[in-house]
Amino acid sequence: MGGSHDSAYPGGQNPLQINIAELAKEFPLNADGLFGEPGTGNSQVIKSQDPLVTANHFFDVLSQGADIGPMPDGKEGQFANFSNVTFVSLRPTSSDGSPSLLINLKRLGQKMQKIHFEKKD
Template sequence: MAHKFTLNQQPAQTRKAHMGGGTGGGYSSQSSNLSSNIKDLATKYPLNSEGKFGKPGVGKSTQQVPSKDPLATGKEFFKKLSVGGKTKDLANGKGKITTFPDKSTIVFRPVSTSDGSPAMSVIVKGPSGLDYKIHFVKEVG
């Protein structure tokens, strides 16, 4: 009995060393998914009643996020929302796409084809089923 007690009293560092894990290569942990990344980013950029960033823009499924520096804001969104996914360049070289294990995706284009503003497509698979675009636009006033 004493021997068993001794084994369970290993220092925490020793136990951790044998647990494995890590985030090298491929997808990182399942807890890092697009939905949780959206919740994290929503602490700085509030979501509307539909769970979308920004305010309604031109077009049915388009939102606008006003910013003093739209490109920097777009890059910040992409950096934070892409955590835990696999990111690669778009085939046309005009942006990046991140795909998550559940097939949710985000696409960031520094220059959109519609109006030239930085833009992002957000497609969340699962119960929320969000699918919309965000245009990062120059703050007015």
């Protein structure tokens, strides 16, 4: 996932790229640089015993060094902002009921990915 330049940070690497590399030690990326397995539509899926715990772990690792903001309307969820260049947002309950996470590196020319966290059978 490396190789793109973000002039806002010393050395030019956006912290989210570093955080993704760190998380990939636990959850390997596929050939397209995405976490998990292909799901329905354009989403990836990660299955675990406790999807919310896994989703929160993803957000905790990926948001290191970011400004973290709340969601309005008293909703749970957070988003992490790395200098208005890359972003991660977590919704504990998305429309299908599962936690979902959006990783957005489009401004670095990399693919955006959405992950749904589902319970392992």
